[in-house]
Amino acid sequence: MTILQVENASISFGGVKALQNISFHVKKDEVFSIIGPNGAGKTTLFNLISRIYDLKEGSLFFKGVDATNLSTHQIAKLGIARTFQNTELFEQETVLNNLLIGNHIHRKTSLLQEIIFDRKTRNQEMEFRENVEAIIDLLDLQAYRYQKISNLPYGIRKLVEIARALSMKPELILLDEPSSGLNPEETEDLIFQIEDLRAELGITVLMIEHDMNLVSQISDRVMAIADGQTLIVGHPKEVQDHAEVIRAYLG
């Protein structure tokens, strides 16, 4: 079953055609990776899917719903969560609060109820907290619960960002270079964590990644793009050996 479908997506910034006619689909419960050299348009593609940029041409469907003209926060409510390449956490808040913010889309209380902090708000807070604790357990973040983000090392921040995306209970998660800046050991852990997401939480993963070792270990399918165009979509091994992919990487 197709969960996300992108058709003929194009965008240009001034004269630069960042993406031209990109089409692909992601199936439910798969790990789909996007690879490509620097400046190929990978992050731009993510920004299109999370609707930070507007599609100039083409369309976007999520679970059969036309998401082409939704706004960024509506996309999140539909069930797409994302992380950022260089982490975009709420720096002045604790890890716990960052994860609680992830629960925002499940909010059922009104402003007035929150002002008096009635029983419903209280129960909702407890429910959010339990959701968050489940994710803290899944990603082993117990030790950092009350720490401010600005005091954390980079590897933990990357993990907190994934945790925050997960606390939205999404159906599709977009990971923008989850392994960049991680040491080999943390990258090893990441492989297990991504597999856990899929196996335990049933979340479909769409990720941008440079580490070919990681990509070939966990991806079901891989798409290679260069200069805003699709080179090939296929099995990791197949993509890795494709002549044009090798040319794009080695110049």
Add this chain to the structure above:
Amino acid sequence: MQFIRKTNYYQDIQLFKHGGQIFWYATLLFFLLFTPLFLSEFYLGELALVFIYGIAGVGLMLLTGYTGQVSLGHAAFLGIGAYCHAYLLSHEVPFLISLTLATLFSATVGGILAIPALRVTGIYLAVATLAFSVIVEQILTHWVSVTGGYRGMLVPAPSLGPISLQSFEIFYYTCLTFLILTIFIALNLLRSPTGRAMTAVRDSEISAESMGINLAQTKAIAFSLSSGLTGLAGGLLAHKIGYLAPDSFNLLMSIQLLLMVVVGGLGSLHGAVYGAIFIGFLPQAIALLRDSLPGTVAHTPGLEPGIFGLILVLVLIYEPLGIYGRWIKIRSFFEEFPLYRQATHKRQRTFLKTERLR
């Protein structure tokens, strides 16, 4: 060093985290309740003013400290609240209803202001709100039939049913009650989704949006709450000054309000209250200082705003987290006594921020 044993998630969302806090806040409240017994009327009035500033400070803190939206026009909301309240009172509307309506009215104006303000951030927002306060000042000056223009407007004496609130003691208690109520509202908001959405918008708009937070709505709520609370403070301030004139709510007042949250410490409610104490008593301190200064300096016009500006700049340079930030450092020095390291609170440069997307 004190560790709190947590056995329940409820402990994290309680207003008071441990017994010590309850004890100290109760002590503070006890003292505040009995202050009128031994303080002169003048200082009681000054304390009431501090409480009023505190209400406005908490309002501005929600907007500037927690949502990250700078406002240089909050004196306008103070003015709107004050005039609205005085106008309604002079038309025989009961005190509490009038104050509520004044609060709601300035909250509505704040919400409307948010619509154009959503499009601008940072310094541009500061300029836009500044322009707004100039407009309000002009309206207050020229809408003579309602505001009395330059002649000003007499504020009717407050009364709660048959009880007059005119006396210093009762007015003091009224202001204290409203301050506690304001802090209670702010604390509740900050431990619920709306407050977290506000801090999320402050720290990273792009990421807040992709977490499903509606930026426009969150900012509009923040503006509206903030101006509502400032309007409430304005209504009370009207009684404190007794006679309203348009120039009581000018740029200098806006800067004082901003100075309050910055000096107190951005991003903490304690900071808003510390800032209010600071701003409330600074004019007294300056007046005392005047006596001991040489005549030429002491009688220079604009000494007061000059000192305000100087303090603002010094705080921004040397202690960006304000009085509350300094207090945190002092407290952790004693908590960790022999082991305190200065580097704990060292400001660091943050690297690796995602390039701005818009």
